[in-house]
Amino acid sequence: MTHVKISWKRNTVALASLALICSCIFVITMSNQDLPSTDLVHIQDIKFRIGGRDKQPVVQFKRYTAGVINGTMLVPWLGKNKRLKEKNLQLPKCPSGIRLNGDDAAVEKLTHCVEDKTGLMFPVTLESWRYTKKFLCGDRFVMFHKEAALLMGVTVDVAMVTGECNEDEMYTVEDERRPTRGFFKLESSKTCTKVSNPYFIGGNSHLAQWADTVMLTEPSLHVDSSSYLTIAIRRYEHHNIYHTMSDIYNAFLVARYLGISPSSVDILFLDGKSSMSSKMLPFWRKLFHGTHQLCHLDKPIYYPALFWNKRGIDSDLLDFTAPELPLSEDFANFVLTSFKIQLKQLDCLRPLTALLVSRGNYMSRNISRQITNEKEILYAINNEKSVGVSAQWVRLEHLDTAAQLRLAATADILVGMHGAGLTLALFLPPHA
Template identity: 30%
Template structure:
């Protein structure tokens, strides 16, 4: 108290001091402020280094049974295929994904040429293989007094990570401790909204399965991809994301819980699943995403036939990843400008139809989602952008424009089914002078399904 009184008195008398005492008094005042207002230093809310307890101190955590959410498909089958090892420090689900508790990551055993997060212009033409780590033995350690599992087959990178597991039996020191639940994701086509959406849904449904709040869960990228425009989805839908390559300055990291997500190809909304019904919590996933970007997240099936919103998504060249430095985008209408002018003129003849178009390549994601959320009929060329059919309200419509070479692809028809959206494939010939007329007819068909008397 006396020290604080001295500081206060010194501050009041400061202006009467001589100039030669200026620096000395300033230094003392700084010390006073530090004494009165102590502060703490935080780095990304991650705990500083401290000793790991012995295995016995983990017993309560490891013996604690998790309450899983087994609602719907595929969660029911995941629950039924749970395998526990090493006092529940390792749990494997349907040979798709696994969870580790009180696990140590030894980053030196993740070998790679890149760390990830670089600007695209700095890594143009780099080999795709340079954007992945190779996981060696001892990369992942768990507290285990029993024999580690053998003969379990997981796919892609998870097989390597599972094979890298060794046990630690005694106390160890961690350079970093992460207390929050973490989902480890190894992305492939990170710059493609279709593959990004499948990964996002996987991470979200894992949160629901383990009953974790998505906004409290951290994402750990196991890849070394450069920075991409779609990375913001991860920081918006979840607590935050970090890159394994950026954590290599720490030799040992203790994670209290890591969920090792299944590869993108095994996502439950990937085309290879051939889904004909909506998977667990998909409507909640849509709502969660739209809310994070301040878009209309309601799911009303009622269509406003007094003002029907028709949106055409165009395609422009842009550089999305290092292996396409020219930014050339395929599947573009060569006469798109003329087609759009014709469509604009045709739809303008109906007072209750509002036809608009735009390009998403340079548009902020928030505006992209807001546009889709208010769309009733969505038109676009076959391509990743049609993934946004998952963000339409149910009982809306997608018109997919398909050239001869990709008419057999049903990616977006499946996504439309999952989101309970009407679908129409519109076969077109790029150079045909009747392309605009064909698109108009296909769109008119879906418009009349939604609002039978709107064009009379």
């Protein structure tokens, strides 16, 4: 058991408060300063190059790319620790909200987006996708960096699945349904007569298993068809907000990469979970066009474009060596805007709000990492008037997703033991 008792010291919150007061001064000082309007910015330790289809200036430094798009400089980092807010972030030059109705023109547009090499700011994941694409069957099966793939013109045949659906919130991998050969029926074409054997990172991952079930077939006109780009996801920790957010973040990056609004993307869960009562489902339903589950399919469905997304455990959200989560502000804005939640503005004349996230046993799991004297801390903060901080104690499992996001968006200080609840740090105001 890793129970921790935090000794209360008046200086602890006082220092945090002082830091936020100093940030008030910084905000006032920087509020009227915009990004440079010139196309070339000289920054130490970076390389300037001309790249992209339109020969747009691109700044390459460390692991990120900053490009000048319509006069807007996109720079996520200046130097080692100085962050510059992503301003006026724009999508790649591809149609936003492609509605796929099975016609070749729509499919060609999406393929063009995949081929787009315009110099834009993207995470390392997407940069690697651009330069490591492998065409396994013409343009019908495109693999990205051995961790994701795009299938053009594929039917998901639910009849080719073994096992039963599971209603248990705590189901295991062994309980889920297993696809067999023919589960993915890929339409053959003049350039797609044989699928090369794909190799995905993690030999036992769901992507490797899915690849073994792909079978080439003639085009079929007798199955229902999806009209939207669909992202196929296999959830590993569907009830955990941290792992759910890593899956959502991965899907968000796919939409950004293809230049499609996430609200125009469908999600297909290809796992054995059948219950629709999961507290995490509202996240998915609110952020994307539609959500569908393998256990609820009763007939084959044709997908003009089906993206196999990488594993949630391979998400940039779990890359603890990165200096910052790529596109974090864009992602947070996407989530909060979908729930119609606004970030709190720092008001130096009002008391600060501290959110104390408590951890307890949840869904038959015994939680070991806990702060044993939470009530003592809460009492001490709220009764130390000179500090100017009001603390709120909360158990996140008792709240719906929207309520959790609102708490994070209006907090100045987030306190908690290491755990999934600290995922809410993604949605804190910039000054927090």
